[in-house]
Amino acid sequence: MPDGGGLQAVEASQRPDSQVRVFAMPPREHAGPVSIVDGFLEALTSDDPQYTMARKYLTAKAARSWHPEARTTVLKDGPSPDPANGPSAGDEGRTFRLNGSQVALVDQEQAYRPESGAYSKTLHLVQEDGPKGKQWRIDGLPQGVVLGQSDFQRIYQSVDKYYYALDEETPGGGSATNASTSTSTGTSTGTGSGVSGRQKRLVADPVYVRQWIDPLTQTVRALLDGPTRWLDPAVTTAFPTGTGLRKDVKSLAPDDDNNLKVPLNAKADHVGQARCKEMAAQLLFSLQDVTSANVSQIELQRSNGSQLCVLSESGAEGLVAQRTSGPSDDQYFLDGKGRLVRMSGASRTTKEPERVPGPLGDGEQRMRSVAVSRDETQAAAVSSNGSELFVGSFVSGASLGDPVAKSEAKSENDRLTTPSWDGLGDLWVADRDPKNPRLLMLGRGLAGKVHEVEVSDLGGARIDAVKVSADGVRIALIVEDKGRTTLRIGRIERDVSADGRMTVTVPQLSAAAPQMEEVTAMSWAGPSRLVVVGRESGGVRQLSYVQCDGSVPTGQALPGLTGVKEIAASEDDRLPLVAHSDDGIVRLPPGLPWQTVLKEGTAPVYPG
Structure with a gap:
């Protein structure tokens, strides 16, 4: 402890406490079936982007056919693996049953849906030949990922992606997504793309992304994929049908000036300036919940890398109706x-x-x-x-x-x-x-x-x-x-x-x-x-x-x-x-x- 000197005020840090991160371990040599099952379930709770380590617990064929992004099943207390009573006749493998109490499902659209009831699925293991002899590996498993509720809350974060409310004045209503994508000049019939004198209303569409695995890029991709099925009939998007990130883009990050450049594929090459800025506004508001993003300006780019349009936070606020609760507090x-x-x-x-x-x-x-x-x-x-x-x-x-x-x-x-x-x-x-x-x-x-x-x-x-x-x-x-x-x-x-x-x-x-x-x-x-x-x-x-x-x-x-x-x-x-x-x-x-x-x-x- 210092015994002299004066006092000096310092600015308190506002950063949130760091959270626990889990890093998966590969299977041990000649590990038994119980160890393989436990190791695989533990690997599902890790921050491994492509579940590379979890796939090491699977046979080569099962690793190729398993799609963890298909769904995430959330259980109250996590899956409990129990060995089956005994192998079937002629089966030299081992079967384990994963039991638990289900509380929710996150589907392929990354949308959360409460679902209660008993959960019971099976894992089947066989001995696979390897460089160091036979090794137990999983060859049969359900698609997707299964997690306990506490692990889900640690790994995932909720973000709101934004779409434009359909204009109730539009005769006949119709498909929300199709209503705004009939032209590429910014004059289509939906509220998400035309040039309009009044501010547009944005509607939040909550989804879950993995908070340690490039949440910014995940959020952008989720927005470009379109609204979730539940919200789709009531909203529209300014992005033309089929718009996505350019094929060579793996990750996005803002520069030192908090400007985010988003290269799009050829589907958006010919949109007009008004529509482009509505597209950028959707992105800006959708990235507000991503704490690591800190984006203050969006630059959309054509497929050849040239600039499509630029929109700042102040420009987005002028385009979109922000204060919807009232003119006063x-x-x-x-x-x-x-x-x-x-x-x-x-x-x-x-x-x-x-x-x-x-x-x-x-x-x-x-x-x-x-x-x-x-x-x-x-x-x-x-x-x-x-x-x-x-x-x-x-x-x-x-x-x-x-x-x-x-x-x-x-x-x-x-x-x-x-x-x-x-x-x-x-x-x-x-x-x-x-x-x-x-x-x-x-x-x-x-x-x-x-x-x-x-x-x-x-x-x-x-x-x-x-x-x-x-x-x-x-x-x-x-x-x-x-x-x-x-x-x-x-x-x-x-x-x-x-x-x-x-x-x-x-x-x-x-x-x-x-x-x-x-x-x-x-x-x-x-x-x-x-x-x-x-x-x-x-x-x-x-x-x-x-x-x-x-x-x-x-x-x-x-x-x-x-x-x-x-x-x-x-x-x-x-x-x-x-x-x-x-x-x-x-x-x-x-x-x-x-x-x-x-x-x-x-x-x-x-x-x-």
């Missing part, structure tokens, strides 16, 4: 008298909330839930008994007017849910009437028509809560079925016929929090993340983050809060969570504990 809620009030979300200290102008701030009629439009010019509110939905403007002296939707349910608990606005200006609400359960969309709020939305995969279940993402493409639903409430994510498809009539459907629901047996509140908290209030089997009710694909992000624990009834989050993670709890309206600024805002208050919301 304000949080809104109802005070003890049922009046709509707001306060700044950017402040790290609590200040007295102020009433909004207009009928909802005046308390002309007491409300029980509210949703503020994303442009913060109006709000939708449900009456205190839940039977009527009103839309009121933020203009002093304006009247509330007639309700825009009604529920005829006898019980107050069976009437209208809290409404939700999407980034297009459409207003959504569910009617929980047991005799006539409905999901409603009011086109552009007050001025539009009421569309009854068909929701597939509901069966006899009822929608208890609705929250639409800012992009207007995905909808989060709390669904009640036989006393159990679960979180589902649906894809929104808008189809406009030739005569101008719109049909809105939610054709496919997926589980977003399968580990929870009860979900009581939720809110979007980012492009592909939600914050939920729920309880796992045998556990207590708590706050947690979940991904919209059903996976659970690591290292994002939330401090406990008792009696949470409602939760609100901004898509800007720098803004605090806001909740209605036993302590009234509370909020959680980044890096600080929960703070009480108002003892008497309900229905906290951000715009949307």
Whole structure:
């Protein structure tokens, strides 16, 4: 220890702690069958790019036919290899059965899909002649990779690749991918390629990449491969069909100025400047989650190496609608008298909330839930008994007017849910009437028509809560079925016929929090993340983050809060969570504990 000298301030490192990496070992000479199986399973958890070491445990034929990229099966506690009872007649090999409890599957598109159930597959071993005599090797195995949940979380990271939302004005809808690839001049019919006067909406499509194996190049390739099957009908891409990296490109890396050059194949050689920049914007936003990327500018290149276009971060932000949650950082809620009030979300200290102008701030009629439009010019509110939905403007002296939707349910608990606005200006609400359960969309709020939305995969279940993402493409639903409430994510498809009539459907629901047996509140908290209030089997009710694909992000624990009834989050993670709890309206600024805002208050919301 030094015994003299002065003190000097140093800048604290913000780098995350280094994670454990696993390096596979080759099989030992004359290792027995048990050792070969254990060594192979261990090699699957390594950071070996092509699983070269894992293939050394296979026979030459099996090594050629095994495709680890086909799928990744995630088990709760990892595979447990058990020797079979005995070899079959005439079989001199050995058979092992891999058992476990499956929780998810990552498919060839790198998309995560929750799948629960028992897992049981076999490995077959034979003795293969080698330079040093016979060696036990695996000659029969399932395609893909099998991992325990902890190993999966260590090896893989979730990244959002981005595609453009299909324009609901396009007659007939159609295939998302094909809608934007009919020309090479930047004037095709899809929203992902034409020259348009308004900013475009990007939709996050989460996939998993191996975080130690060139995640930047993996993310670029995944984006060029197109959207996942689940999201594909609702989005489009600016990249022409068949676009990929030039054949000789093995890896990509930014230069010292954080400029990333991306050489494309000949499919993109003749795109126009407007379309090229939309392609580059997709890449820039998709690389934001790759912590090792640090890319601030994209340069797309033709197949001959010449420059196609250049786009910086500021240029991408001007092209794509970024602030979809609202023009301000304000949080809104109802005070003890049922009046709509707001306060700044950017402040790290609590200040007295102020009433909004207009009928909802005046308390002309007491409300029980509210949703503020994303442009913060109006709000939708449900009456205190839940039977009527009103839309009121933020203009002093304006009247509330007639309700825009009604529920005829006898019980107050069976009437209208809290409404939700999407980034297009459409207003959504569910009617929980047991005799006539409905999901409603009011086109552009007050001025539009009421569309009854068909929701597939509901069966006899009822929608208890609705929250639409800012992009207007995905909808989060709390669904009640036989006393159990679960979180589902649906894809929104808008189809406009030739005569101008719109049909809105939610054709496919997926589980977003399968580990929870009860979900009581939720809110979007980012492009592909939600914050939920729920309880796992045998556990207590708590706050947690979940991904919209059903996976659970690591290292994002939330401090406990008792009696949470409602939760609100901004898509800007720098803004605090806001909740209605036993302590009234509370909020959680980044890096600080929960703070009480108002003892008497309900229905906290951000715009949307």
